Each structure stands twice: as structure tokens, then as C-alpha cells.
Amino acid sequence: MAKGLPSSGGAASQLDSFYGPQAEHYDRFRERLLHGRAEMLKALDIQVGHHIAEIGAGTGRTVEFYRDQLDTLGHVDLVDLCEPLLRQAKVRLNNHTKVSVHHADACTWQPAQPLDRVYFSYSLTMIPPWFAAIDNAYNNLALGGLIGVVDFQVAPRGGSSRGFKQGKLGRFFWPFWFDHDGVRLNSDLLAYLQYRFETVEVREMRSSIPYMPGLQVPYFIFIGRKRSKES
Ligand SMILES: C[S@@+](CC[C@H](N)C(=O)[O-])C[C@H]1O[C@@H](n2cnc3c(N)ncnc32)[C@H](O)[C@@H]1O
Secondary structure (H helix, E strand, O other): OOOOOOOOOOHHHHHHHHHHHHHHHHHHHHOOOOOOHHHHHHHOOOOOOOEEEEEOOOOOHHHHHHHHHHHHOOEEEEEEOOHHHHHHHHHHHOOOOOEEEEEOOOOOOOOOOOEEEEEEEOOHHHOOOHHHHHHHHHHHEEEEEEEEEEEEOOOOOOOOOOOOOOOHHHHHHHHHHHHOOOOOOOOOHHHHHHHHOEEEEEEEEEEEOOOOOOOEEEEEEEEEEOOOOOO
């Protein structure tokens, strides 16, 4: 992570050169950084027969949170632009018949059939046109289907619609700190999700950061439904 995400080149080659050298050890460090993934997936209410996609799936780590349900599911699509991380996903899932791994862009990938569940785990803040990735996920969901998102956040000035607040220093420091690794915190992200989907659940919290004792970074969990009738 010390090298940071390169600032030039296409998105796929930037991700490959950032994650390539750390792909084999990626999960170990992220266990203590990426909080709330199991909780988001529990709230996503994955059911028998569901067709699910994770967008920005990386090594496929999050599948471990519902691995005991895999055989009962319709299908799981793992989508990512980074080859070295997807190679780890393939090793992890060892050609499981219920899982397909796609080297594709979050903003344009399309499933073979509408999805019952789609989720983003700490990937939207790494996708510069995050609004296009959300729009694409919306289009790929079946009516009534659910989206789940867990990600870092920066509260809007004056606080979020739910009253979650952050001091001036935190609102400046965390976006600056994460930017080095291509993670772009955006106070509009949660608001856009709430605009696009019917809100089922929002949680806004803070978590610890490895090697930064005493500091806590804000993150959120969002569960939203694609409305059955366009409104
Ligand atoms: C912080 S990692 C999270 C990985 C995984 N979701 C997890 O929870 O462990 C962010 C992921 O988003 C992927 N990503 C970034 N931009 C992308 C894009 N435009 N399309 C698809 N995936 C993308 C990265 O390659 C990376 O695997």
C-alpha cells in the first residue's frame, strides 16, 4: 500500500500495478480494515435460489461470509477489473459450479439475467465514476431486488440526513489519507444511494484502523430496494 495507486494509465492497469504485488497477502491486512462486511451481507437477506453479484469483488473474500449457502443459490457473479485479485478469487473458489468470475468494469458489466441481490464491499469509493456503477447495478437488479453497500464515508458538512456528524479535522484528514490508495471518500455517495433506491436500512458507524491507535474512520452500511414501480 505504501506505493499507492498510480495516477496515470487506464483504470485496469492502475489496479493491476497497485494490487499485483500484494494480491497474495491482500486479505490478511484487509481483515482488520474492512469492517461491517459480514453485517452487510446478513442484512442483504440472501435466500435460496438467488442470483447474486458482487461488484468489485477482489479476491472473493466476502463469499466466505455465505459460503455455507452457496450450493442453495442460483448463481454468484464476481466482477472486478483487477486480474491479480481475480486470480486469487479463482484459487479460493476452485471452479465452484455456482460461481463465475468476470474481468469487467463495474460501470458496464451485465448479468445473464436480472439479479436478486447485488452488493459493493468497499469498492464504490475506488471507482471514480461511482454514480455510473450504481446506475448500472440499478439496471441489473430485478424489480424488488436488493442492493447492499458497505464502505468508508465522509459525512456531509453539517451531518448526514440521519444526524451522523464528523468534525472538520476528520472531514479533511480521512479523504486526504485514503486518496493515496485511490480510495476517494465522497459525502454524496450515501445520499445518491438513498435517492436511487428505496431505503431498507442505513447504519453509520466508526471503526478502528490498523497501526493507527486511537483513530476511528467512519463507514456505513446501506441496504436498498429497487422499487417495484418506477416513481
Ligand atoms: C478495497 S477492494 C475491495 C475488495 C472486496 N470487495 C472486499 O471486500 O474484500 C476494491 C475493489 O474494487 C475493484 N475495482 C475498482 N475499480 C473497479 C471497476 N471500475 N470495476 C470493477 N472493479 C473495480 C478493485 O480492483 C478492488 O478489487
